[in-house]
Amino acid sequence: MAEGRYGWIRAEARKALTLSGATGPHEIDAIRIAKALDVDIVDGGLVGATERITMIGGRARIRVCDQIVLKGRRCFTIAHAIGHKACGHLIEADGDVNRWIDAACSGRTKQDEREADVFSTEVLAPAAWVRPYCDVRRVDLDAVHTIVRDFPVSPVMAAMRFVELSTQACAVVYSEQGSVRWARGSRSFPRLVAREMCIPATSIAREWFGTSVIDTHVRAGLARSWFPDCARVEDRAEIFEHAMLIPEPGWGGVLSLLWIPQIAPRAERIRAAKKIASPI
Numbered sequence: 001m002a003e004g005r006y007g008w009i010r011a012e013a014r015k016a017l018t019l020s021g022a023t024g025p026h027e028i029d030a031i032r033i034a035k036a037l038d039v040d041i042v043d044g045g046l047v048g049a050t051e052r053i054t055m056i057g058g059r060a061r062i063r064v065c066d067q068i069v070l071k072g073r074r075c076f077t078i079a080h081a082i083g084h085k086a087c088g089h090l091i092e093a094d095g096d097v098n099r100w101i102d103a104a105c106s107g108r109t110k111q112d113e114r115e116a117d118v119f120s121t122e123v124l125a126p127a128a129w130v131r132p133y134c135d136v137r138r139v140d141l142d143a144v145h146t147i148v149r150d151f152p153v154s155p156v157m158a159a160m161r162f163v164e165l166s167t168q169a170c171a172v173v174y175s176e177q178g179s180v181r182w183a184r185g186s187r188s189f190p191r192l193v194a195r196e197m198c199i200p201a202t203s204i205a206r207e208w209f210g211t212s213v214i215d216t217h218v219r220a221g222l223a224r225s226w227f228p229d230c231a232r233v234e235d236r237a238e239i240f241e242h243a244m245l246i247p248e249p250g251w252g253g254v255l256s257l258l259w260i261p262q263i264a265p266r267a268e269r270i271r272a273a274k275k276i277a278s279p280i
């Protein structure tokens with residue numbers, strides 16, 4: 001799907017935010033955004049799904065699972081459902097109560113799901129408002145915790161947004177039982193951390209699986225231990241890992257934020273390239 005479609009969805013998210021009256025991070029409220037778009041929210045009565053959006057008469061209604069404990073995850077669930085409406089996806093008419101038991105988004109295409117996620121990410125953590133939080137000299141979870149403090153997002157979403165918008169060479173890695181479940185890298189990170197990859201024995205995340213003790217300090221190691229055969233990583237380049245446990249039910253793994261300071265931030269590299277390219 002062309003970036004143009006995602007650009008339009010992000011613009012719709014910003015419009016919805018303005019309609020809800022939000023003028024800064026602390027005023028972002030999923031319920032107010034729903035109200036601004038004429039969407040009703042109902043809690044509970046949902047099994048096997050986090051949310052379901054249906055039409056009753058001419059009005060959309062989102063039913064939200066009441067088992068969701070983290071505020072950030074609840075907000076994301078509501079914003080994701082609003083995203084389906086904002087993106088013009090098909091919304092079924094409200095039917096028999098037993099139909100709530102069906103998994104909410106199981107019938108939707110991956111593209112529809114991706115679009116609803118793009119909407120919810122931009123509406124809860126708009127790039128223009130999050131970017132200043134990513135402008136740090138040292139990459140660690142402090143910036144992620146600050147985003148969680150100021151925006152209605154979970155630690156996982158805050159970390160993903162941080163690496164998406166950061167110019168530094170950093171990545172977020174979620175691991176369980178000593179192997180990578182998923183990872184996202186910033187645009188200047190040398191390579192994607194492979195799924196199912198065994199995490200290094202010297203990492204905080206690996207230590208947790210052996211000892212059930214999480215080291216909350218930033219730990220330095222060799223980048224080579226994560227990327228043994230990557231040509232863009234020098235043998236002596238350091239990597240910094242800062243990790244936290246994810247307490248969400250159904251998760252229970254470790255989130256590691258990785259940073260390779262030796263690789264210059266993207267903006268600096270672009271400036272340096274321009275300098276070389278420009279005639280004297």
Ligand SMILES: [Zn+2]
Pocket residue numbers: 080084104105108112113116
């Ligand atoms: Zn969905």
